[in-house]
Amino acid sequence: MNKRLTKISKYLSFVLKHHPEAIGISLDPYGYVNIEELVKSANASGKSITTEQVYQVVAESEEQRFALSDDRLRIRAV
Template sequence: MNKRLTKISKYLTFILRHHPEAIGMQLDPEGWLNIDELIKNANLHGKSITHAQLHEVVASNGENRYALSDDGLRIRVT
């Protein structure tokens, strides 16, 4: 994983595990966030993330840190 993707991975972990409110979001009761809203809010808060980058981080994470919902619309940490 390149440096940019590593930074995105750390940021996603920060948001999903610790502080979704930092970008004006709240996890649902099962710990999921909507990917479109996550990307939109992250970009509004100065973190440039694309759908492609998010999916690359999820696919390349050897620790299986992230899970995508069956419909591919939501993300959470495992």
């Protein structure tokens, strides 16, 4: 994983595991959030990430820190 994706992965971990309120999102009871909502809120909070980068982080993460819902529209920290 390149440096940019590593930074995004750490940011996603921070938001999804510890502080979703930091960017104004809330997780469902299973810890999932809509990826589009996550990206929109992250960008509004000053982080420039794309949906494609989120999918890349999930695919390339050796530690498998994230899981996608069956429909691939939501993400959660593992």
